[in-house]
Amino acid sequence: MKTFLRLKQFYWPYQKYFLGSILFLFFVTAITVVYPIILKFTIDDVILSGEFHLVPYVALGFVGIMVIKGIATYYHQFFGDLFGIKTVYELRNALYKKLQYLPFRYYDNAKTGDLMSRLTADVEGFRFFLSFGFAQALNLVLLVGLSLGIMLYFSVPLALLTLAAMPFLIVVVYRFDKEVHPAFKGIRKSFARLTTKVQENISGMNTVKSLSREDYEINKFVDNNGDYKDNYIQTSNIWAKYFPLMELIGHFCVVMLLGFGGFMVINNNLEPGELVAFFSLVWYIIGPLMNLGFIINTFSQSKASGERLVEILDEIEDIKDSDGAINVERLKGHVQFKEVFHSYNGEEGMVLKNVSFDAPVGKVIGLIGATGAGKTTITQLISRFYEADKGEILIDGKNINEYSIQALRKNIGSVLQESFLFSCSIRDNISYGYPDATMEQIQDAARRADAHEFIMELPDGYDTILGERGMGLSGGQKQRIAIARSILIDPSILIFDDATSAVDMETEAKIQAAFQEVMKGRTTFIIAHRISSLMHADEILVLEDGEVRERGNHEELLANQLGIYRRIYNIQFKDHQTITEAESKKVSI
């Protein structure tokens, strides 16, 4: 019940559809139980009493009642559907919104396929219960209640006989629910694993094919698919075990009814029409009770689904605006780190240790160091993707927590090693961060990113539709679109995180030239492994194990013959020298 209470805010605003559906359900149920009464009347008061002239009227009345039942059924289902559909519309929106604001920490461990299945299959599971399951449960209570009432009215002893089997049925149903609920949870989890597998496989198809791991992937999928199948079989086993038992109890009731009821008719303690009516009424009890398995099934599924939805909704958004957060339009871009420490998973794993630096407005800061040294972490802290454990990060003299997250991030443009382009036009990709940009502004950003020329050579120019992964464009072209996208928001802080590592030297030179143009007047952080990418920086921070080991400009750092920077330079310079020598040998041959 906790799950349903937690999700109340989504379905309660649509209570009018729910109440409408329930109202018509009352009609449907009432008309349903009128049917055996008409039957009793037809047999006892028309046929056995010889009043045959009444038959056409009874038949007409019966047809009329059935028409009303049809109309009531239509509205009951229609309102029930509306209730479910409108609720999950709100719920899906809320879940999606929540996903947009969940911190990066959440996505570090989240699986795309699992989230997809929550937003689709689980939301549907919940809707199904709202639209049908609940009404079925209510229908059960109403139909059983009314039928029992009428039966008690006709004959108390016979009605009690029917009631006698109820405790057994309740025990069976209780045990069924106990077993089937975890089984359904298992199915949902297994389905999420299956979709995760498919999603990861499609996203990583390049790696799969290049390492010829198709067979391995197929086997893994077969395992996941097998697990899903086994989960379903296990659930079917539970179902198969309990359903016949429920049915058996139901049929036992009918046998008792026919035996004892027939005996009462023979002894003139019950009218023949009443026995026939009883026979119909008892099926109105047995039928819904046999359906109880399905209702519990729907309820269990929706409870399991609802729990998985609540898990997302209750996830903590720990990175959010502080009270009175400043909504500044434009930051100047003066970035300062003061004794910053950071870990992703507790004290032991400090990935930044006592990092301090000052990046005045318009200056270029280079970050270099081995992989895992903490370069990206520094830039992620500036954007508040994660929060530092200790120390202070200031922009324009104020702690970054004092700015609203939106204001802060709107002033930071990032180009990553692999830029993500959406499956829409190039124009929309460039204007993603500034949807109101005019075509002139978009083209201007593209020109400054050295992207305009190649875009114009594409058949549809700026209207060219890109695939999910920027299909049809080279790595360098994708990067230049990403640069255009970052500069269109006119950020005061620019972050280039390994932005040229995936492209060839010539493209790198082109992108670097584009960088020079867009860096003017902005505080820029360049993360790179190649010294050539950041040698012109005003200050270069050399990181090792999360600590700044050396700092200074290119010349100053080179002067330290035993320094890390000098060592990196020597290795890269040697490579360069070897290549140049080989090239010149080739030419002389």
Ligand SMILES: Nc1ncnc2c1ncn2[C@@H]1O[C@H](COP(=O)(O)OP(=O)(O)OP(=O)(O)O)[C@@H](O)[C@H]1O
């Ligand atoms: N989201 C995360 N959760 C847990 N640990 C992380 C996370 N991101 C990075 N780390 C760890 O923090 C350390 C620093 O990572 P970071 O990405 O800052 O290094 P980097 O210097 O940018 O490396 P690279 O040059 O490979 O990009 C690494 O040990 C890394 O494993």
